[in-house]
Amino acid sequence: MIQKAVILSTGDEITTGKVIDTNANYLSDKLAEIGVDLVAVLTVGDVPDRLEWAWRTAIDLSDVVISTGGIGPTADDLTTETIARLAGVKLWRDEATVDHMKRMFATIARPMPENNLKQAMFPEGAEVILNPLGTAPGFRMPMTLNGHTSNLIVLPGVPREMKPMMENSVIPWINSHRGTNKVYAVRIFQTFGMSESALDEAVMGLIKPEEAKVSFRASFPQISLRIRVEGQPGEVERRADELAKRVLDKISQFVYAQGETTMEDVVGELFVKKNLTLAIAESCTGGLIGHRITNVPGCSRYFKSDLVTYSNEAKANVLGVSEATLKTHGAVSEECVAEMAVGARKRVGASVAVATSGVAGPDGGTPDKPVGTVCIALSSDDQSVTRRYQLRGTRDWVKLLASQVALDWLRRYALGLPIGDSALFLR
């Protein structure tokens, strides 16, 4: 019965601070999702006695140990040998793995170096976990130490290879060995416009602890809400949908998507679907809105241009903002962004444009317009909206948050929702 897990991260590159261990974070998240209790994460460098200590300790504390790294072809990759030594077994060579590796090298038209053969060696008793995207497979084997048995799962350290192995092989295996036929259904909502604590308050009354586990992930400026329902196959999905509907009814105006996606992806999908085209005019956000929009593959179907006019001359010359507006109201004003949006839209004939201008800081604030003051405008054939926000935080936060509000305006425009209701908590 698998209830308790330990994650083992190995590698000198982690213990000397060269790389951030994002694998442990990914695995923690996945284990939490299926309700496995993570007792500890142990991280050690490529040192034989430390690896052995870590494995002994991990086995002692857990029902399953998930290890990443240490199965490469080089001399400092010691995971497989360490496990074989602890188990008191020999290594064997899996010829199917050798064939797989040779095929992988053939696709990139390179001969396989001799030392890669090391990656086809497994401790006796191990079951190979296929690695469709890389040369090194992982493996799984039970081990008993001091009368306690745990299941060792050994995966490569490369996230791109490790993640599909986890999702396609390891999680189904763990699920089928959890000693219960309970399954989980997860619903994820991406939200914007409500603080984490306000969201918490809004949702807590709606779902009883025995109905589902509710949790939040804040990845600024996005807060996602997860509902995890535990139950029997065949009924759990229906219950998850029911709870999701209950939550949506309450907070729908703050939910911009369901599932793992981003605001710019949502805007992109809507613009394609509604046959809209987009122009942007940026000042304080400096190109970030355009950068985010163009992170979406295929954005050329709707995105025309982003005119980043940082200086007043550029606002006048490129976007046609009037001298009078700049003189009377200043560049950080609702009047200015309104003219910027109209100018950007007309210049390239886009159906809708957003514009930003503000004081990103740390300098440049005044009593009237302190750091964090950001004006946003939207212009289309049928609408012209402007708002002034007071954002808080460092320069990069102000830029990021302003870009998120601007993208939310575009989403609302495409959906026909009232634009001015976006991000009321920032007003």
Place this chain on the structure above:
Amino acid sequence: MIQKAVILSTGDEITTGKVIDTNANYLSDKLAEIGVDLVAVLTVGDVPDRLEWAWRTAIDLSDVVISTGGIGPTADDLTTETIARLAGVKLWRDEATVDHMKRMFATIARPMPENNLKQAMFPEGAEVILNPLGTAPGFRMPMTLNGHTSNLIVLPGVPREMKPMMENSVIPWINSHRGTNKVYAVRIFQTFGMSESALDEAVMGLIKPEEAKVSFRASFPQISLRIRVEGQPGEVERRADELAKRVLDKISQFVYAQGETTMEDVVGELFVKKNLTLAIAESCTGGLIGHRITNVPGCSRYFKSDLVTYSNEAKANVLGVSEATLKTHGAVSEECVAEMAVGARKRVGASVAVATSGVAGPDGGTPDKPVGTVCIALSSDDQSVTRRYQLRGTRDWVKLLASQVALDWLRRYALGLPIGDSALFLR
């Protein structure tokens, strides 16, 4: 004598995958820099018996334990109590800390909640570590378990508060207790244009292992090289400078800065110093160059505008790219980016402009212009340079790498270096 360290990261938010543990990475890096051997990183949730296990284990393995998190005001912050219990001592309240906390709350004009008083409680025998940027101080105390003594260092989990405490208090303390009067001098070079392995080869012959420790950190698209010299105060800085000069003589054309800085910071400093002004024209990079340039505070002194022209009409209307060029050579061509750069510069009267156009992928490639084809141009009063590169990687890598090349062109222009020599390995 402090030689071996263990890092302890605590918090349910880490073990359930809600946040990535960047503190452990930062601390690992700092310890490596001063030559302290990191035996292990232990991560556990806010569970009393797991915390106790982690502290026992950490003390057993180390001369110093550095812990982050678990000293907040709420009920699940258990670090201080756990340590007091293990040490068999009582908690005492530090009135100086209470005064400090009251002053911190006064500056934000809020009353101090009662539960914050918890943060002024310390185990007997602890020495307070001041936290100038937050309410909760840290503490340091020695503890002996099973005849082995380690030094416990307890810091808050908020990186912004923890880092200055580490740098101003903890590292000097560790250095003065390393049982050696050896000190370290570190020199850091930021490089671009050479792969990590090529850099490694170039430098390895220059510095003998007994002279200095050489290491690399790759944070795409930037590779930094560190030289760490160990020696006596008074002579170690001179030797570090000598080695740094030796390295610079060999790879100077790939080094864009010394110390912890970014390409956009370097460009900014140079533009201010040389009194230059900047215009940008982007296509495939979509606003990323402008975003990076405007991440630098005070960039309005040199940055005028970034005209992101994604569509062909925008390239023609906004930048004046000729129909003939678009028809004959296409938008992804050296001819097109040359016209984009000139158009961007003239429109706002900037002294220099860069332009990008390419195929960021994943779609849109052709046999002539596969995904990753990127053309870059620079235009100034006295120069006009264009180059075509073949970049590899996903959409975001192509964008990021192209933006790095464009920024390097600006740096080279400001320094009077040959622009076409940038990033030869990508041609």
